[in-house]
Amino acid sequence: MNVKNNISNTIYLDYNATTPLEDEVLETITDALKNTWGNPSSSYPEGEKAKATITTARKQVARSINAQSSDIVFTSGGTEANNWVIATAIEHFERTQVKSQHQGEHRLKPHIVTTTIEHDAVTLPLINLKDKGEIDVTFVPVDKECRCVTVDDIVNAILPNTCLVTIMMANNETGVIMPIKEISEKISAMESESLRPLIHTDAAQALGKILVDVEDLGVDYLTLVGHKFYGPRIGALYVRGLGEGGAPLYPLFFGGAQERNYRPGTENTPMIAGLGKAAMIANDDLKSISEHMREIRDYLEKRLLAEFGDSKVKLNCSLAPRLPNTSSVSFIGQNMEGYKVLQNIKGFVCSTGSACHSNECKPSQVLLNFHVPFDIATNTIRLSTGRSTTKEDIDAVVKELKDVISSLSEIAI
Structure with a gap:
């Protein structure tokens, strides 16, 4: 093309x-618009057909990043996914601290570690929350020699109250790839009395260009954006062990029981089908x-x-x-x-x-x-x-x- x-x-x-x-993606979306228009939550044939289409797409997206299909939640795009991870990490910190806190102890403010070269979909929500006094943030600079963030700089920025480390997999302006795997390994090996911070990477620029393997990367969350790999303008969020004792995920919105109660709203079946097809092509080719x-x-x-x-x-x-x-x-x-x-x-x-x-x-x-x-x-x-x-x-x-x-x-x- x-x-x-x-x-x-x-x-x-x-x-x-x-x-x-991609032409095949457009064909998939068009077919879904014509033939799987039913409500995926309905039990009659039209609804079951739409639900099956979404299930297939979920498997395709999961396969493209070596994940379990149960660990994939569809989103409106990368901005929602990134904001969702940040909100979840903060809420999880608050819930965990309340449970573990002794009466009369000073409550710590949640702390997040990120970098100075993130997309605005990460940087701006963090700045907004910091300005409102709800969180503390450390913006780790890029090393002048290697032109990426170093593992040691990230690990050294982690505090006892760090609830999230969020670092993009590859930068959209320079293309520089960050050492996500090495950072995850170092964080997982940390010996600390505090809970290990959750790890997130925005992989919007990565899928379809370089290998994206969540098992190899060792992250808890990973953001995917369809229109960066010849797909539609929706996204997906990978959550390690979702609903099975893995990384937490708390709803941003409330309404219906779609997406296993994590994200309400009738699913956009045609765009989800297109995302699945685009992810499959990106992985296979x-x-x-x-x-x-x-x-x-x-x-x-x-x-x-x-x-x-x-x-x-x-x-x-x-x-x-x-x-x-x-x-x-x-x-x-x-x-x-x-x-x-x-x-x-x-x-x-x-x-x-x-x-x-x-x-x-x-x-x-x-x-x-x-x-x-x-x-x-x-x-x-x-x-x-x-x-x-x-x-x-x-x-x-x-x-x-x-x-x-x-x-x-x-x-x-």
């Missing part, structure tokens, strides 16, 4: 932002998908270096373990701000992390937190390739970038 804009026939290089529906993305990404970066040289272009975090499809690219020099580059591009689309208002342009705080210098971060665009991106596409992109950068250089003189 080669994604082109139907009007301008532009090349799409913003797959980390969202992906189109992972090797070929990942290899193709890496080949195209590497070709892109080699072409950029060949055309501009390392004195004019910088590949941010390129030495760190990265997703196979992501390049954070900065052009060196005056008048090279990322938003200006994008304003002059006509033949392809990508993104920039800069927030620009009037004549002021502030670089992405995430890039700054990855220790990218201010002026370099300001001049950054993100190019993220997809399953069908070709070398011919890359040749066209690099050619246009060369023309645009040349034009901006002349204006700066």
